[in-house]
Amino acid sequence: MSVPLIDFSAFRTGTEAQRTELANRVTEEFKKHGAVRLISHGITGETIQKVYEWSDKFFNLPAAEKAAIANVRDANPQRGYSYVGSEATSKVTKKDQAGEFQICEDDDVAQDLEDVKEHFDYTRDGDPDFPTPWPSEASIPGFHKWMEGVFLPECQRVARDVLTAIELGLKVPEGTFTSRMESYVDELRIQHYPPLPTEKLMTGKIKRCHPHTDFGFITLLFQDATGGLEIEDRANGGWLPVVPTGEPTEVGVYISDTLVHMTNGHLRAAVHQVTAPVSLKDKEDGVLPERYTIALFGKADRHARVGPLPQFITRETPQRFPNLTALELHNKRVGQLYDARPKAKSAVATSA
Numbered sequence: 636m637s638v639p640l641i642d643f644s645a646f647r648t649g650t651e652a653q654r655t656e657l658a659n660r661v662t663e664e665f666k667k668h669g670a671v672r673l674i675s676h677g678i679t680g681e682t683i684q685k686v687y688e689w690s691d692k693f694f695n696l697p698a699a700e701k702a703a704i705a706n707v708r709d710a711n712p713q714r715g716y717s718y719v720g721s722e723a724t725s726k727v728t729k730k731d732q733a734g735e736f737q738i739c740e741d742d743d744v745a746q747d748l749e750d751v752k753e754h755f756d757y758t759r760d761g762d763p764d765f766p767t768p769w770p771s772e773a774s775i776p777g778f779h780k781w782m783e784g785v786f787l788p789e790c791q792r793v794a795r796d797v798l799t800a801i802e803l804g805l806k807v808p809e810g811t812f813t814s815r816m817e818s819y820v821d822e823l824r825i826q827h828y829p830p831l832p833t834e835k836l837m838t839g840k841i842k843r844c845h846p847h848t849d850f851g852f853i854t855l856l857f858q859d860a861t862g863g864l865e866i867e868d869r870a871n872g873g874w875l876p877v878v879p880t881g882e883p884t885e886v887g888v889y890i891s892d893t894l895v896h897m898t899n900g901h902l903r904a905a906v907h908q909v910t911a912p913v914s915l916k917d918k919e920d921g922v923l924p925e926r927y928t929i930a931l932f933g934k935a936d937r938h939a940r941v942g943p944l945p946q947f948i949t950r951e952t953p954q955r956f957p958n959l960t961a962l963e964l965h966n967k968r969v970g971q972l973y974d975a976r977p978k979a980k981s982a983v984a985t986s987a
């Protein structure tokens with residue numbers, strides 16, 4: 636069993652009936668696994684290949700160039716370059732007493748778990764609140780223009796298509812989620828995992844990425860051929876490797892926290908981690924080859940309310956999440972990554 640691979644072309648070019656059938660299928664799979672893999676979503680293999688070429692150039696910039704555009708490790712949306720070890724994904728998700736992963740609500744997590752990856756996060760030009768620090772044009776000519784102007788909008792369109800499919804599949808009014816994405820503050824991340832001796836994984840303290848859920852509505856994740864991504868196997872326990880099929884346009888789509896909140900847990904987020912690819916599992920003397928991935932975090936408008944919708948609050952399932960704005964939820968989660976939590980509302984009120 637693996638994450639189902641679905642041809643998404645009918646969503647853009649099919650009849651109304653085919654669209655509905657596809658939307659229902661995708662939504663059913665999301666309910667089961669929290670994830671699907673899509674092909675024929677409209678982004679070409681050439682475009683995706685080009686991102687890997689840019690990533691290679693970006694991560695090979697001199698360390699000083701990358702340090703000059705470092706992400707500020709506070710509770711705000713991530714922007715710019717994050718060095719290896721900066722982001723600690725182990726801090727955002729933990730298991731409850733029943734053994735289920737939950738959004739982490741306290742500080743009671745191991746503090747010495749390290750992710751071995753570096754990444755660059757950006758958003759659209761003109762973001763009034765959290766602009767992106769880009770590398771200088773002289774150091775990587777054309778990078779900013781293409782990544783922001785060409786690739787980001789393509790991913791934003793696919794994210795909205797998938798969310799429209801989920802609206803249809805859940806039988807909520809069209810626009811329930813997508814009308815909360817009008818400011819286009821989605822975030823794109825290119826990510827590089829340097830080579831890693833497998834013996835380091837044996838300590839249990841180090842992974843390429845510890846188990847976590849993402850923060851937006853959904854994440855689109857493109858991975859190169861290396862492998863190592865795994866999602867929680869809800870049916871059998873343990874982990875399901877998401878082995879790349881070799882189809883260059885294949886993209887994983889993962890349900891993330893904002894959609895969990897709005898559906899009051901009706902859709903559950905995909906817990907995922909990155910560890911050794913299947914062929915290198917349990918090898919003590921191997922080296923994981925370097926790996927590149929690309930993620931689009933589909934985000935809600937900052938001031939939009941993303942609390943549970945009334946139709947998902949029932950006698951059996953009372954309201955599970957507070958009615959936060961998207962930015963409040965985002966701040967809470969990013970703050971956990973960096974031990975930089977925003978002040979609780981009540982604390983702010985008392986001190987005023």
Ligand SMILES: O=C(O)CCC(=O)C(=O)O
Binds near residue numbers: 824826858864
């Ligand atoms: O690189 C991957 O395969 C996963 C990355 C990830 O989970 C993330 O950046 O949130």
Ligand SMILES: [Fe+2]
Binds near residue numbers: 847848849907
């Ligand atoms: Fe993730």
